[in-house]
Amino acid sequence: MRMHIDWTRCDGRGLCIELLPELLTRDDWGYPVGRGGSEIAIPQNLESAAHDARALCPTQALSLHG
Amino acid sequence: MNTVFDQALWAVGRGSGVVAMVLLTLSVLLGIGARSGRPVVGIPRFAVTLVHRNVSLFSLIFVVVHVVSLLFDPFAQLRLVDFFVPFLGAFKPFWLGLGTIAFDLLVVVTVTGLLRNRIGPRVFKAVHWLVYAMWPVSLVHAMGNGTNGLQPWFLVIAMLCLAAVGGALAWRLHENFVEYRNVRSQENP
Numbered sequence: 001m002r003m004h005i006d007w008t009r010c011d012g013r014g015l016c017i018e019l020l021p022e023l024l025t026r027d028d029w030g031y032p033v034g035r036g037g038s039e040i041a042i043p044q045n046l047e048s049a050a051h052d053a054r055a056l057c058p059t060q061a062l063s064l065h066g
Numbered sequence: 067m068n069t070v071f072d073q074a075l076w077a078v079g080r081g082s083g084v085v086a087m088v089l090l091t092l093s094v095l096l097g098i099g100a101r102s103g104r105p106v107v108g109i110p111r112f113a114v115t116l117v118h119r120n121v122s123l124f125s126l127i128f129v130v131v132h133v134v135s136l137l138f139d140p141f142a143q144l145r146l147v148d149f150f151v152p153f154l155g156a157f158k159p160f161w162l163g164l165g166t167i168a169f170d171l172l173v174v175v176t177v178t179g180l181l182r183n184r185i186g187p188r189v190f191k192a193v194h195w196l197v198y199a200m201w202p203v204s205l206v207h208a209m210g211n212g213t214n215g216l217q218p219w220f221l222v223i224a225m226l227c228l229a230a231v232g233g234a235l236a237w238r239l240h241e242n243f244v245e246y247r248n249v250r251s252q253e254n255p
């Protein structure tokens with residue numbers, strides 16, 4: 001599964017970074033970044049955390065696919 | 067009529083109203099905390115959102131107990147229409163009408179809150195702003211309609227709620243409310 005961060009929607013509130021600390025870090029402005037930028041490969045053990053992050057993101061900036 | 071039963075209804079109606087007021091206040095505080103994008107008293111951000119949602123749902127449950135118990139109460143003389151249409155009440159219609167308005171707003175805000183990911187952040191946010199009308203209206207309703215509304219113990223609770231929300235609102239309007247506000251505004255003045 002992959003997750004995409006739509007930075008144009010993201011408000012940098014940091015919820016997803018708390019739920020996926022293994023994959024995301026906060027940039028200098030508080031926005032989430034993955035190792036590969038805005039496209040993040042989600043390992044199986046983190047899929048449920050990724051679903052939580054998508055559901056809780058206040059701006060619907062996260063999408064999951066594949 | 068069974069007077070013990072009537073008195074119990076009356077007590078439940080009033081008690082649940084007071085609890086609902088305190089829970090609604092807590093919910094507003096948590097909501098403002100969630101919006102700040104910061105952890106609140108050590109609770110992580112995503113958990114603040116979840117606690118805010120749960121406290122809000124609990125307050126709605128207490129509000130439902132409050133209005134349903136008073137529906138069967140012979141003093142309050144509530145009718146079903148008073149749940150939805152304000153100012154038609156038999157007993158203190160103005161103060162009851164404020165309660166009706168607050169109830170309607172609470173229902174709308176709760177439903178759109180639960181459907182947030184369906185309706186999208188923009189509609190959600192626009193409707194959620196109604197809380198800033200709902201909360202004060204419900205407080206005024208409690209003070210004007212409540213049998214205990216102007217008694218000292220109740221006023222102390224009401225004033226504490228008011229001070230808490232007032233303080234949170236002042237923080238909300240403060241320029242450092244949102245995390246990273248400083249770095250962000252330096253880059254995009």
Ligand code: SF4
Nearest residue numbers: 010011013014016057
């Ligand atoms: S939860 Fe949403 S708004 Fe918050 S940082 Fe993550 S993507 Fe951005």
